[in-house]
Amino acid sequence: xxxxxxxxxxxxxxxxxxxxxxxxxxxxxxxxxxxxxxxxxxxxxxxxxxxxxxxxxxxxxxxxxxxxxxxxxxxxxxxxxxxxxxxxxxxxxxxxxxxxxxxxxxxxxxxxxxxxxxxxxxxxxxxxxxxxxxxxxxxxxxxxxxxxxxxxxxxxxxxxxxxxxxxxxxxxxxxxxxxxxxxxxxxxxxxxxxxxxxxxxxxxxxxxxxxxxxxxxxxxxxxxxxxxxxxxxxxxxxxxxxxxxxxxxxxxxxxxxxxxxxxxxxxxxxxxxxxxxxxxxxxxxxxxxxxxxxxxxxxxxxxxxxxxxxxxxxxxxxxxxxxxxxxxxxxxxxxxxxxxxxxxxxxxxxxxxxxxxxxxxxxxxxxxxxxxxxxxxxxxxxxxxxxxxxxxxxxxxxxxxxxxxxxxxxxxxxxxxxxxxxxxxxxxxxxxxxxxxxxxxxxxxxxxxxxxxxxxxxx
Amino acid sequence: xxxxxxxxxxxxxxxxxxxxxxxxxxxxxxxxxxxxxxxxxxxxxxxxxxxxxxxxxxxxxxxxxxxxxxxxxxxxxxxxxxxxxxxxxxxxxxxxxxxxxxxxxxxxxxxxxxxxxxxxxxxxxxxxxxxxxxxxxxxxxxxxxxxxxxxxxxxxxxxxxxxxxxxxxxxxxxxxxxxxxxxxxxxxxxxxxxxxxxxxxxxxxxxxxxxxxxxxxxxxxxxxxxxxxxxxxxxxxxxxxxxxxxxxxxxxxxxxxxxxxxxxxxxxxxxxxxxxxxxxxxxxxxxxxxxxxxxxxxxxxxxxxxxxxxxxxxxxxxxxxxxxxxxxxxxxxxxxxxxxxxxxxxxxxxxxxxxxxxxxxxxxxxxxxxxxxxxxxxxxxxxxxxxxxxxxxxxxxxxxxxxxxxxxxxxxxxxxxxxxxxxxxxxxxxxxxxxxxxxxxxxxxxxxxxxxxxxxxxx
Numbered sequence: 001x002x003x004x005x006x007x008x009x010x011x012x013x014x015x016x017x018x019x020x021x022x023x024x025x026x027x028x029x030x031x032x033x034x035x036x037x038x039x040x041x042x043x044x045x046x047x048x049x050x051x052x053x054x055x056x057x058x059x060x061x062x063x064x065x066x067x068x069x070x071x072x073x074x075x076x077x078x079x080x081x082x083x084x085x086x087x088x089x090x091x092x093x094x095x096x097x098x099x100x101x102x103x104x105x106x107x108x109x110x111x112x113x114x115x116x117x118x119x120x121x122x123x124x125x126x127x128x129x130x131x132x133x134x135x136x137x138x139x140x141x142x143x144x145x146x147x148x149x150x151x152x153x154x155x156x157x158x159x160x161x162x163x164x165x166x167x168x169x170x171x172x173x174x175x176x177x178x179x180x181x182x183x184x185x186x187x188x189x190x191x192x193x194x195x196x197x198x199x200x201x202x203x204x205x206x207x208x209x210x211x212x213x214x215x216x217x218x219x220x221x222x223x224x225x226x227x228x229x230x231x232x233x234x235x236x237x238x239x240x241x242x243x244x245x246x247x248x249x250x251x252x253x254x255x256x257x258x259x260x261x262x263x264x265x266x267x268x269x270x271x272x273x274x275x276x277x278x279x280x281x282x283x284x285x286x287x288x289x290x291x292x293x294x295x296x297x298x299x300x301x302x303x304x305x306x307x308x309x310x311x312x313x314x315x316x317x318x319x320x321x322x323x324x325x326x327x328x329x330x331x332x333x334x335x336x337x338x339x340x341x342x343x344x345x346x347x348x349x350x351x352x353x354x355x356x357x358x359x360x361x362x363x364x365x366x367x368x369x370x371x372x373x374x375x376x377x378x379x380x381x382x383x384x385x386x387x388x389x390x391x392x393x394x395x396x397x398x399x400x401x402x403x404x405x406x407x408x409x410x411x412x413x414x415x416x417x418x419x420x421x422x423x424x425x426x427x428x429x430x431x432x433x434x435x436x437x438x439x440x441x442x443x444x445x446x447x448x449x450x451x452x453x454x455x456x457x458x459x
Numbered sequence: 460x461x462x463x464x465x466x467x468x469x470x471x472x473x474x475x476x477x478x479x480x481x482x483x484x485x486x487x488x489x490x491x492x493x494x495x496x497x498x499x500x501x502x503x504x505x506x507x508x509x510x511x512x513x514x515x516x517x518x519x520x521x522x523x524x525x526x527x528x529x530x531x532x533x534x535x536x537x538x539x540x541x542x543x544x545x546x547x548x549x550x551x552x553x554x555x556x557x558x559x560x561x562x563x564x565x566x567x568x569x570x571x572x573x574x575x576x577x578x579x580x581x582x583x584x585x586x587x588x589x590x591x592x593x594x595x596x597x598x599x600x601x602x603x604x605x606x607x608x609x610x611x612x613x614x615x616x617x618x619x620x621x622x623x624x625x626x627x628x629x630x631x632x633x634x635x636x637x638x639x640x641x642x643x644x645x646x647x648x649x650x651x652x653x654x655x656x657x658x659x660x661x662x663x664x665x666x667x668x669x670x671x672x673x674x675x676x677x678x679x680x681x682x683x684x685x686x687x688x689x690x691x692x693x694x695x696x697x698x699x700x701x702x703x704x705x706x707x708x709x710x711x712x713x714x715x716x717x718x719x720x721x722x723x724x725x726x727x728x729x730x731x732x733x734x735x736x737x738x739x740x741x742x743x744x745x746x747x748x749x750x751x752x753x754x755x756x757x758x759x760x761x762x763x764x765x766x767x768x769x770x771x772x773x774x775x776x777x778x779x780x781x782x783x784x785x786x787x788x789x790x791x792x793x794x795x796x797x798x799x800x801x802x803x804x805x806x807x808x809x810x811x812x813x814x815x816x817x818x819x820x821x822x823x824x825x826x827x828x829x830x831x832x833x834x835x836x837x838x839x840x841x842x843x844x845x846x847x848x849x850x851x852x853x854x855x856x857x858x859x860x861x862x863x864x865x866x867x868x869x870x871x872x873x874x875x876x877x878x879x880x881x882x883x884x885x886x887x888x889x890x891x892x893x894x895x896x897x898x899x900x901x902x903x904x905x906x907x908x909x910x911x912x913x914x915x916x917x918x
Contacts, residue, residue, distance in 0.1 A: 030682055167626050188612065188619060221706045221710070224703035226685065244680070247676075247702070250713075255803075258716065261717065262792050262893065263788065264796065273806060273817075274806065278824070285789075285792050289792075289829060292788060293836075297840070300777075310776070310777070311773060318769070322755060322759065328787075329751060330744075332721050333894075337732055340717055341732035362740045366744060370749070434893060438788075
C-alpha cells in the first residue's frame with residue numbers, strides 16, 4: 001500500500017509552514033501509515049517536519065521509516081536533532097539502526113543520548129545479527145514477587161507509556177535472575193491484596209540471547225505467546241521479544257528461504273527489490289550461476305565421452321534437454337516439500353527411510369505417466385527423422401521413455417536425500433537450491449540415458 | 460520437536476489406571492506440548508485419557524492435536540464424550556474441525572452442543588475457506604461506551620476465563636455496529652470513573668468477513684496489532700482475529716508460495732508430508748509435470764525444424780542443455796525476487812518499466828560473465844571434436860557464448876514480466892512457477908540459439 005496521491009498536500013503544508021495542520025494530520029494516522037507518506041519525501045523535507053513535531057510523534061514515525069531513509073536522515077541532521085528522536089525510539093529499532101550506521105555516524109550520535117540510552121544501545125547492538133539478543137527490546141516491566149496485585153497494577157500504570165508491552169510482566173530475584181511471570185490477565189483476575197509470588201507462573205518459557213531468531217519466532221508461534229523473555233547464560237533477564245517481532249522475523253526468514261531455494265545469496269532484507277542497487281543484485285545472483293556453470297562441466301564431459309555414439313545416432317542428442325528438464329522438475333518438487341517439512345520441524349534426518357520409501361511410491365506413479373508421454377512424443381515428433389539402419393524408431397522411443405522414467409524416480413530420491421543429509425550435517429537444507437539440484441540430476445540423467453541406450457540398442 | 464521418549468511412561472500410567480498422576484503430568488505441560496505426546500498414541504488410548512481429564516484440560520489439549528487425529532477421535536468417540544470437549548474448544552478451532560468433518564459426523568455431533576455453541580459453529584463454518592470469516596473467533600469482549608473504566612475492568616475480570624484475548628475490548632452500538640475499541644492498557648491508564656466513550660479509539664482498523672486471510676495477516680503485521688475486529692457488510696461486529704492466528708496464516712501461505720513456485724498444486728496444509736497419502740502427493744505434482752511435458756512439445760518441434768542443420772553441425776546439439784539450463788536458472792532467480800516483492804506489496808504492476816530496466820542492468824552483467832564462461836567451456840570441452848570443413852571451433856564457441864548471453868538477458872526480462880503481468884490480471888504471481896518459466900525460456904533460448912547460429916555461421 002503506497003499513498004503518493006496526498007504528497008502535494010503535504011508539500012503544500014510544508015511550504016506554507018502550516019505546522020499545526022501538519023501535526024494534526026500526522027497525529028491522526030498510525031505511525032506505520034504516516035511513515036509511508038514521509039518515505040516519499042526528501043530527507044531535507046522530513047527533517048523540517050520532524051523539527052515541527054512533538055518528539056514522541058516524530059520518534060514513532062521515524063521508527064517506521066525504511067532503515068536506508070533513517071540512515072540518510074541521521075547523516076543529514078544535526079546530532080542534537082536526531083538525538084531527540086533516538087531517545088524516544090523503541091530500543092530494538094534503535095539498536096538495529098545503530099548496527100547499520102557507519103562507525104563515524106555512531107560516534108557522532110552516541111554523545112547526544114543520555115547515559116542510560118547510550119549503555120542500552122551499546123549493549124543491544126553488541127549481539128550477533130539473527131540472534132535473540134539482536135532482536136530483543138529492553139522495554140519490559142519487572143515486578144517484585146512480594147508486591148500485591150493492586151501494587152502491580154500501579155506499577156504497570158506508571159510504566160505503561162514507556163513500555164512496549166505491559167501484558168506480560170516478569171518477576172526477578174535480587175540478582176535479576178528470571179524466576180516467574182504474570183500476565184495482566186492474571187493480575188486482573190487476582191484479588192487486589194494477593195501477592196504476585198502466590199500466583200506467578202514459575203515454569204517460564206524463555207530463550208537465550210544466542211538463540212537463533214527463527215527458533216524464537218517458532219516458539220512464540222507454538223505457544224501463542226504475546227512476548228517471550230530473553231536471558232543470558234546466568235539466567236539473568238536481559239530483554240523480551242514480542243509477537244510483532246516474531247511476525248517480522250518470519251517474513252524475513254520466508255524471503256530468505258524462497259531466495260535460497262532459487263540459488264540467490266545475500267542478506268535477504270524483505271521487500272527491497274527496487275531499493276537494492278543492481279550491482280548488489282548481481283553479486284547475490286552471480287556466485288551460484290557461475291558455480292552451476294562450472295559444475296555443468298561434468299555433464300558436458302559426459303556428453304563428450306558419448307560423442308562418437310551420438311554421431312551415429314543423432315536423434316539421441318535431440319532428446320537430451322527433455323530428459324534433463326523432467327529430472328530437474330521432478331527433483332525440485334520433491335526437494336521443495338521435504339525442505340519445507342524440515343523447516344516446520346515435521347521431518348528429522350532420522351526419517352530418511354520413511355521419506356525415501358514414500359518418495360519412491362510417488363515418483364514411480366509420476367514416472368509411468370511421464371515415461372509414456374515421452375514415448376508418444378518421440379514417435380510423434382521424430383516420425384520423419386533419419387534413423388540409421390539397424391535401429392528402429394520404436395526401440396529408440398523405448399530407450400527415451402524408459403530413461404526418462406528412471407530419471408524421474410532417481411531425481412525425486414536424490415531430491416529428498418540431499419536436504420535430509422544437509423540437515424543431518426547441521427547445514428541449512430535450503431542450501432540444496434533447485435538450480436543446484438538440477439545440475440546434479442543432469443549428471444545422473446545423462447548417465448542413465450546413455451547407459452540405457454548403450455545396453456538396449458547395443459551401441 | 461517430538462517427544463516420543465516418554466511414551467512408555469504414559470502407556471504405563473494408562474495401563475495402571477493412574478488417573479491422578481496422568482492428570483497432574485498433562486496439567487503441568489503447555490497444551491501444545493501435551494498434544495505432541497497424545498499425537499503419538501492410538502485413538503482408543505487418547506479417548507481413555509480424555510475421559511479421565513477435566514473437560515477444560517481435555518478441550519485445551521484436543522484443540523492442539525492434528526486435525527486428522529481430531530477427526531479420527533470424533534469418529535470413534537460417543538457423541539456425548541466428544542460434545543463435552545467441543546463445547547470448551549476455542550470457537551475458531553472448533554469451526555475448522557467441523558469444516559473437515561463429513562456431513563454424517565457433523566449431524567451426529569451437533570445435537571450434543573448447546574444451542575448457543577451450535578449456532579456459533581454453524582455461523583463460523585459457513586464462511587469461505589481462506590477468508591477472514593473462516594479464521595475469526597467469536598471469543599471477544601464487548602463494552603458499552605457508557606461504562607466507566609472501573610466497570611470495564613469488572614467486565615473484563617468476569618469475561619477473562621472464557622475469552623481468547625481481553626487485551627482489546629470492542630465498543631458497539633445498539634445494533635452491534637462496531638464504533639470503537641479500547642486496549643486494556645488504555646483502561647489501566649484511565650481514571651476509574653472515566654467513561655469508555657471519553658477515551659475509546661474511534662478510528663478502528665477492521666476487516667470484512669470476506670477479506671482474504673493473507674491480507675488480514677499483513678494488516679496485523681503492519682500495525683503490530685494483538686487482534687483485529689471483523690465486521691460484516693453492515694458494519695456489525697462478528698468476530699476478531701488474533702496475532703497468533705496471523706502467524707499461523709503466514710506459515711500456511713508461505714508453504715503455499717514455496718510449493719507454487721515449484722509447480723506443486725494442492726491445499727498446502729503446513730507440515731503434513733508424511734501424513735499426506737502418496738496418491739495425494741502424486742495428484743498435487745502430476746498436473747504440472749504433464750502440462751510442462753506437453754508444453755515441451757514446442758521446444759521439441761523447434762529442435763526438429765533445425766534437425767537438418769544439426770546433422771551438419773552436431774556440436775550445436777551437444778550444447779543445447781547448457782543454453783536451456785542457464786536461461787532457466789537466470790529466469791527463475793529474477794522471477795523469484797519479483798514474486799516475493801509483489802507478495803510483500805513492495806512492487807505493483809505499474810512498476811513494470813522500472814523493474815525491466817533494473818533487470819536488464821543486472822542480467823547484462825550476468826550475461827557477460829556467463830557468456831565468457833560458456834565460450835571458454837566450448838573451447839576446452841570440444842577441443843577434440845570433429846568440426847566440419849568451413850567452420851572453426853572459435854566461431855562456434857562465439858555463437859554459443861553469444862546465444863547464452865542473449866538467453867540470460869531475455870530469460871531474466873521474461874522472468875519479471877510474467878509475474879507482473881499476472882498481478883495486473885489479478886492472478887497470483889506465484890503461478891509463474893519456476894518449472895513453467897523454464898519451459899517458456901527453453902523455447903526462447905532455442906530460437907535465439909538457432910537464429911544466432913544461422914546468421915553467424917551462414918547455415
